[in-house]
Amino acid sequence: MANVSIRDLEIDFGNLRVLKTLNLDIAEGEFIVLLGPSGCGKSTLLNAVAGLLDVSAGQIWIGDKNVTWEEPKDRGIGMVFQSYALYPRMTVAGNMSFGLKMAKTPKEEIEKRVAKAAKILQIEPLLGRRPSELSGGQRQRVAIGRALVRDVEVFLFDEPLSNLDAKLRTELRVEIKRLHHELGSTMIYVTHDQIEALTLADRIAVMNGGVIQQLASPKEIYRRPVNRFVAGFVGSPSMNFVDGKIAIVDGQPRFALPNGKTVDLTGYAFEAPPQDGRAAVLGIRPEQVEVVDNAEGFSAIPVDLTLVEPMGADSLVWGRAGNSQFSIRIDGDDHIDTPASIDAFFSPNHASIFDAATGARL
Amino acid sequence: MSSTAITEPSGPRPKHLTVGRIGLYAFLVIAALFFLIPLYVMIVTSLKPMDEIRLGNLFALPMAPSLDAWFKAWSSACTGLNCNGIHVGMLNSIKILVPSVILSISVGAVTGYALSFWRPKGANILFGVLLLGAFIPYQVFLYPLVRMLSMVSLYNSIPGVVFVHAIFGLPLMTLLFRNFYAGIPIDLFKAARVDGGGFWAIFLQLMLPLSTPIIVVAAILQITGIWNDFLFGLIFAGRENFPMTVQLNNVVNSSFGEKEYNVNMAATILTAIVPLVVYFVSGRWFVRGIAAGAVKG
Numbered sequence: 001m002a003n004v005s006i007r008d009l010e011i012d013f014g015n016l017r018v019l020k021t022l023n024l025d026i027a028e029g030e031f032i033v034l035l036g037p038s039g040c041g042k043s044t045l046l047n048a049v050a051g052l053l054d055v056s057a058g059q060i061w062i063g064d065k066n067v068t069w070e071e072p073k074d075r076g077i078g079m080v081f082q083s084y085a086l087y088p089r090m091t092v093a094g095n096m097s098f099g100l101k102m103a104k105t106p107k108e109e110i111e112k113r114v115a116k117a118a119k120i121l122q123i124e125p126l127l128g129r130r131p132s133e134l135s136g137g138q139r140q141r142v143a144i145g146r147a148l149v150r151d152v153e154v155f156l157f158d159e160p161l162s163n164l165d166a167k168l169r170t171e172l173r174v175e176i177k178r179l180h181h182e183l184g185s186t187m188i189y190v191t192h193d194q195i196e197a198l199t200l201a202d203r204i205a206v207m208n209g210g211v212i213q214q215l216a217s218p219k220e221i222y223r224r225p226v227n228r229f230v231a232g233f234v235g236s237p238s239m240n241f242v243d244g245k246i247a248i249v250d251g252q253p254r255f256a257l258p259n260g261k262t263v264d265l266t267g268y269a270f271e272a273p274p275q276d277g278r279a280a281v282l283g284i285r286p287e288q289v290e291v292v293d294n295a296e297g298f299s300a301i302p303v304d305l306t307l308v309e310p311m312g313a314d315s316l317v318w319g320r321a322g323n324s325q326f327s328i329r330i331d332g333d334d335h336i337d338t339p340a341s342i343d344a345f346f347s348p349n350h351a352s353i354f355d356a357a358t359g360a361r362l
Numbered sequence: 363m364s365s366t367a368i369t370e371p372s373g374p375r376p377k378h379l380t381v382g383r384i385g386l387y388a389f390l391v392i393a394a395l396f397f398l399i400p401l402y403v404m405i406v407t408s409l410k411p412m413d414e415i416r417l418g419n420l421f422a423l424p425m426a427p428s429l430d431a432w433f434k435a436w437s438s439a440c441t442g443l444n445c446n447g448i449h450v451g452m453l454n455s456i457k458i459l460v461p462s463v464i465l466s467i468s469v470g471a472v473t474g475y476a477l478s479f480w481r482p483k484g485a486n487i488l489f490g491v492l493l494l495g496a497f498i499p500y501q502v503f504l505y506p507l508v509r510m511l512s513m514v515s516l517y518n519s520i521p522g523v524v525f526v527h528a529i530f531g532l533p534l535m536t537l538l539f540r541n542f543y544a545g546i547p548i549d550l551f552k553a554a555r556v557d558g559g560g561f562w563a564i565f566l567q568l569m570l571p572l573s574t575p576i577i578v579v580a581a582i583l584q585i586t587g588i589w590n591d592f593l594f595g596l597i598f599a600g601r602e603n604f605p606m607t608v609q610l611n612n613v614v615n616s617s618f619g620e621k622e623y624n625v626n627m628a629a630t631i632l633t634a635i636v637p638l639v640v641y642f643v644s645g646r647w648f649v650r651g652i653a654a655g656a657v658k659g
Contacts, residue, residue, distance in 0.1 A: 050552075051556075052552050052555060052556075071555075071558075072555050072556045072558075073555070073556065073557065073558030078556065079552070079553065081549040082549070083547055083549045085552065085553035086553075087550070087554070087568055088550075089568075089572060098554070098557050102557055102559055102563060103558055143553075146557070
């Protein structure tokens with residue numbers, strides 16, 4: 001176990017700056033998920049921690065050692081790849097012991113460690129097989145085992161579940177979480193799948209354009225996104241955004257819609273005192289909107305509903321609020337007729353309000 | 363396992379034997395026979411005595427087949443001043459072939475492995491240009507190479523001609539292996555590095571066991587190419603070490619006495635037998651190799 005500290009890290013590919021003065025402190029035993037769209041620099045960051053990429057500026061510390069220029073094998077890290085990256089011509093046992101052989105570990109010790117890791121991952125019957133004889137889920141277990149036998153302090157996962165089908169993905173996700181509980185190792189996990197991020201992470205670092213946009217607990221990221229990018233990226237379907245501006249009426253903050261109507265914002269925790277007339281975007285998640293007849297104390301946005309998507313446990317109702325798309329999640333047993341024009345009610349303390357120009361949370 | 367219903371594909375069965383098919387096969391058989399005629403003539407002639415050959419019935423089967431011409435070609439035909447047959451040449455050819463093939467493939471594999479990590483923009487064009495090295499007429503290099511080799515006392519020796527073969531095999535071998543290794547997922551290499559593998563450990567323990575197909579292809583190209591070589595053997599090997607091709611030429615072109623067609627034919631077949639066997643045994647691999655090496659960039 002070790003903490004990881006990334007200090008003012010910069011990485012350039014030619015003229016392209018992929019990571020921009022990035023700082024990240026990961027506590028001992030913490031499960032950090034790097035979440036972001038393709039090309040946001042999350043894999044680059046992971047590769048830099050692994051030592052597979054040259055750093056342009058800044059430092060990487062693992063434990064109390066500056067490993068910025070250390071070889072991958074000397075960093076105490078193990079890495080699991082999206083493509084599994086198993087050595088095709090070696091058996092499962094051979095795959096798992098390759099690293100130990102490279103480190104000239106005694107043979108009995110290798111056997112002991114491989115057996116132990118195989119037991120933890122429940123792959124004991126597979127030890128004599130070749131990777132080509134394994135299913136995707138089994139391959140990824142072996143890949144995890146390869147890191148496990150080396151007794152690493154930090155596990156690095158590079159989209160490990162992306163190549164698996166939905167059912168296996170869920171299964172292995174739980175497995176990884178269990179592993180983290182059992183081992184208590186520090187884990188850094190890269191994904192573009194927000195479900196993985198929300199379920200696994202102690203803290204999520206949402207990245208975009210080579211910058212960490214927000215570093216917080218999954219709940220915080222979901223409830224109080226710091227900017228419009230994070231709000232829009234996390235959550236499926238995406239948060240609803242409605243354009244308008246802030247209006248102060250009788251000393252109370254309200255949100256003025258383009259059609260002239262205003263929506264009460266009493267109860268919304270502003271980061272700074274609201275300014276009258278400031279162009280803003282109101283964000284509200286689909287499940288925090290209700291369609292009820294009587295909603296005393298709620299705020300309402302008029303929405304034109306067009307269609308219903310039943311999804312089993314719940315249904316998504318799609319429509320438009322002004323110029324933007326709007327979705328509402330309702331209980332699967334409830335029924336709404338479409339098309340219809342309704343008022344979508346929400347509680348202001350569940351909403352997020354962003355500056356229209358900068359996208360920052362207001 | 364849940365039971366899955368097995369359904370026959372619907373629609374009429376495809377016709378296996380159509381008129382077009384029959385025509386196609388007929389054409390292929392005739393073409394194959396046509397191209398086999400020279401080989402037939404060679405074999406038939408090599409089994410005839412000279413008297414029978416003088417009759418001029420090129421296609422006739424031998425009246426009394428005998429292997430005399432083969433024995434003569436092998437052990438007593440005159441190659442220039444010596445009359446020891448071409449078996450001397452075969453030994454020389456093997457002495458040249460084995461180290462040349464091993465050397466050019468090993469060096470090509472290592473350089474190809476190293477270059478596979480270097481992926482600048484336009485890498486494929488760059489490496490395509492490298493292949494041009496294999497097409498520059500050899501004659502251009504001859505004189506400088508002779509000078510260089512004689513300076514390091516390798517001229518007129520087997521190590522000399524091996525060296526030349528290895529050098530000229532390099533562009534193609536390097537490209538062949540680079541393309542092969544560039545096609546191996548980079549994650550595999552990264553995983554091995556995390557596991558603590560160095561340049562050589564990864565090459566020897568990870569990459570080489572994966573390389574069987576490309577090594578076979580490289581071996582086929584090099585064995586046939588080097589065995590069939592005439593020019594380098596003639597110039598660099600030295601009089602004592604002439605390879606089989608050069609000695610065959612000497613047998614066939616010896617200017618005194620009657621032309622012994624049967625001996626010539628037998629000697630030619632003997633010389634051709636190594637590449638012939640290689641082609642027969644490895645036809646499938648050979649096609650794959652041409653596809654992998656030349657086209658895939």
